[in-house]
Amino acid sequence: MRKKWRSGLGLSAAAVLAFTVACSNGNNNNGGSNASGSASPANSSTASQPAAASYKDSLKIAVTAQPPTLDSATTASALALDIAGNIFETLFTLNGNYEPTPVLAESYEKSEDGLTYTIKLRQGVKFHNGKELTSDDVVASMNRWLATSSRAKTLLEEANFSASDATTVVLKLAKPNPDVLVLLSAQAAFPAIFPKEVIEAAPAEGITDYIGTGPYKLAEWKQDQYIHLVRNDDYASPEGEPSGFAGKKEAATPNIYYYFVPDNATRVAGVKSGEYDVADSIPTENFEELSADSNVALSSYPGGTLTAFLNSSEGAFKNEKLRQAAVAALNDEDILLASFANPDLYKLDPGFMNPDQTQWASTAGSEYYNQNDQEKAKQLLKDAGYNGEKIVLLTTPDYSEMYAATLVIQEELKQVGFNVEVLSSDFATFLKTKDEHSKWNLMVTSNGYQLIPPQLLAVTQSWVGLDDAQVKASVATISSEADPAAAKAEWDKLQGYLYEQAYSAVIGHYNEVVATSKKVEGFSQFVGPVLWNAKVAK
Amino acid sequence: MLAYLAKRLLSLVPVLLVITIATFMLIHIMPGGPAAAILGLEATQSDTDALNEAMGFDRPIAEQYINWIGGLFRGDLGDSLFLHQPVGQAISEHLGPTFSLAVVAEVIALLLAIPLGILAAYKRDSALDQLVRSLSLVGMAVPGFLLALFLMLFVGVRLHWLPIAGYAPLADGVWAHYRYLILPGISLGTIQAALIMRMTRSSMLEVLHLNFIKTVRSKGLRESKVLLKHALRNAFIPILTVIGQTFGTLVTGAVIIETIFNIPGIGQLVINSIERRDYTVIQGVVLTVTLLYVLINLIVDLLYGAVDPRVRLDRK
Structure with missing residues (x-):
C-alpha cells in the first residue's frame, strides 16, 4: 500500500502551492539563482573543515502520518516498518539484489530434507538495555512472529524455533519451503528480535517496550509530532559493503527525527525551505516543481503495482465473461496518467511481481494486458447476456491514485455499455466495505511489492474472496517447488491464468518519490528510505 | 452571583450527557473500526476480529457506553487505542498548542480589528472607512488555508524568516515557541479580525450618535478620550460577544490551519x-x-x- 495521502485538503493545498510557485518562479528567477549562488561558497568553506564539525548532529525526515505501532510483527504499515528498521534487526535481511543476507545470524545450515535450518547467531550483539543477545531471545521472538504475523501463519504453517545452545537456534518446518530465508528477510511484518523478557511482558495489543539491537534507540515518541531516535553507541554492526538493508550500518548521524507531516504541501515546502532534510512520499504532481529546485534532490524507486481486483465471489462479476469484458475495456495508459500524472513515474508492465526481481518477473498474460479493445468488450457483454445490472466500483479518496484510477475506469466501462457506479468513502469505511462482498464488484488498490508470488494479494483468498482450485494448487506448487526454474514456470502459468480468468489485472507499476536536501550524503533507497548511513552537511 | 454560577454549571450536566450519548451512537454507526485502522489494508478478517475482541468492541453498545460513562464519573476518560496513552493525557497535550495558537491569533485579530474598526466608525464614509470595509470583506472571503499557503511560501520558503511548519512547547523558550505560531496565527487571526472589525465599526457607529457622546464632547474632552473611554466602553458588549465566539472557534476549530502548519493541536487530534x-x-x-x-x-x-454594570446576571 502506498503511504497515505490526505487528498481533500492535501490535493487542493498542493495545487495552490504548485500554482503559486509557478507564478512566483517567473518573477523571482534571478533572486533564486542569486540566493543559491551566494550559498555555494559558504558550503565549500564548510566542506574544507574537519569532517566531524561539518555535519549536523540530527537528520529530520518528514513522513506522512504517525505509525500505529513499531511492533513490526503485527503491522503491514510500510511507515512503521521503515522506522522500526532502525531500532530492530532480524536474523536475515535483503541486500540490494533481494537476496537474504545474515544480520543477527552469522551462518546457517540446511538439512538434506530441507526441513531443518540450523542458524548460528553472531556473537557480541547487545540489546539497547545492555543485555547480550542469546538464542532464548531469538526463539521467543521468532515463535511469537510465527504465531502473530498473518503472512508467517499461512506460509510457514507448523514451523517452530528452538535453541540448541546459547548461540544456535534450530528452525523445524512441517514441509520443505524453498523461500524460507526470503520470508525471514522480507520487510513486510518483519520478525524483529526482542529480548525474551519484553515479549513475555507484552500486552495482547502488541509490544510497546521498543528494545532492539539496531543502530538506533528510541529516545522519545511525541504523540502526533515526532519519533526521536538516538545513536546506539554499543552497536555491533554486521560487516560488508552497504547494499539494500544489508551490510555495514554506521549510525552516521547521532539523532534522527521522524516528523509526522500529513499535509503534502507542507512536506514539499519543508524540504524546499530546509526545515526537513528528507521528505517522504512526494505527490507526483509536485515532481516537476521539485526537480527544478537546485537545493533538492529527488529519487524515485519502484514502489509497487496499481491493480484492479474483480470480485468473483458475489454479484455480476461471478460471471467470467463480464469480468473479461471489463478487463478488455481498460486503457491502462490513461488510467496511469490520471493516477500518477508524470510518465516518468509509472511503467506499463503486466507482471504482478517487481520487474527488477529476475526470479519472478513475468509477462505471462500480456495478451490480456492494456487491451483497450472496446469491440471485444461489447461482444463479451453481449455473449454474457448483460442486462444492465449495476456494477459498483469501490474506492476511497484518501488514496488519490486509487481514486483517480477508479474514476477513469468508470468512464471506460461506461463507454462499452456497463452501468457503473462509484462507491467512495473514507479509508476506514472502505476497509470495512471491502470485506462485504455483496456491496461491490471491482476495486483498484496500490500495493507494495511482494517477494514471492504466494504472498500476493491477488492469490490470497481473504483479500477479495477469490476461491479457485487451480489458483490454490498453483500456489501450493510454487511454495514447495525446490527447483527455481520449475517454480518460475508454475508462476508464469498462474499469472496467465489470473489474467485469462480476469480475477485481477495489473494496471501498471508506480514509483515512490522521496525528496532530499542536496546537503544529505550517504542516503539510499531500497524498499524504503535507508537512513543509518546518511549525514547532513552543515 | 455564586448562585447564578452554580445554576449555569449545573445546567451543563444534561447538555454533556446528551452530547456523550449522541457521539457514542454516531461513532458506532460509522463503518470501519479501530482494529482495521491499526492493522492496515492487508490484514485478514480474523486478525481484525481478534483485535476487536481484545479491545472489547465485540460487546453490546449499551454495555460499552455504561463502562465508559462509569469511568468518566471517576475522572477516567479511558485509554487511546492508537496512541497508547490515557485519553486525558492525550487531550491535555494537544490542548496546549491549540490554546497558544488561539491566543496568538486572537491577539493579532484584536490588534488589527479594534483600532481599524474605531477609526472606520469615526471617519464614517471616508476613503479610510471604505478601505477598511473592503479589507474586511476580503478577509472574510479569502479561505484561511489559501492565506496560510501564501505565507508559508513567501515568509517560510522564499525569505526563510520563519519556520514553515512545526511546533515547540513554551518550555523550549519564548521565541522558539512563538516563531512557530506567528504564521498560523496570522492565517487564523485575519479572518477573525474581519468579523471583529465589522462589529466594532457598527457598534461604535450606534453609540457615537447618542446624546451622552455629544455631552462629553461639549465638556471639551479630548477626542481620543471620547472614543476610547466613553464610546468604546458602551459599544463593547456586542464586540465582546463576537470576541468570545471567535475565541471559541479558534480553540475548537482550527483543524485546517493546524494540519497545514503541522501543529499538534486539538483539531489535528x-x-x-x-x-x-x-x-x-x-x-x-x-x-x-x-x-x-x-x-x-x-x-x-x-x-x-x-464591562457594563447595568447588566446583572443573577437577577431574574
Missing part, C-alpha cells in the same frame, strides 16, 4: 482520531470541546457584567 477510529479519543475530545465552548460562553456572560 480529532481529525486523526476519526481516521484511526480511535473511539475513546473522539469521545473525550468532543466532550472537552463542548465543555470549553460552554465555559467560554459563560465567561463572556460574566464579563458583560464587568
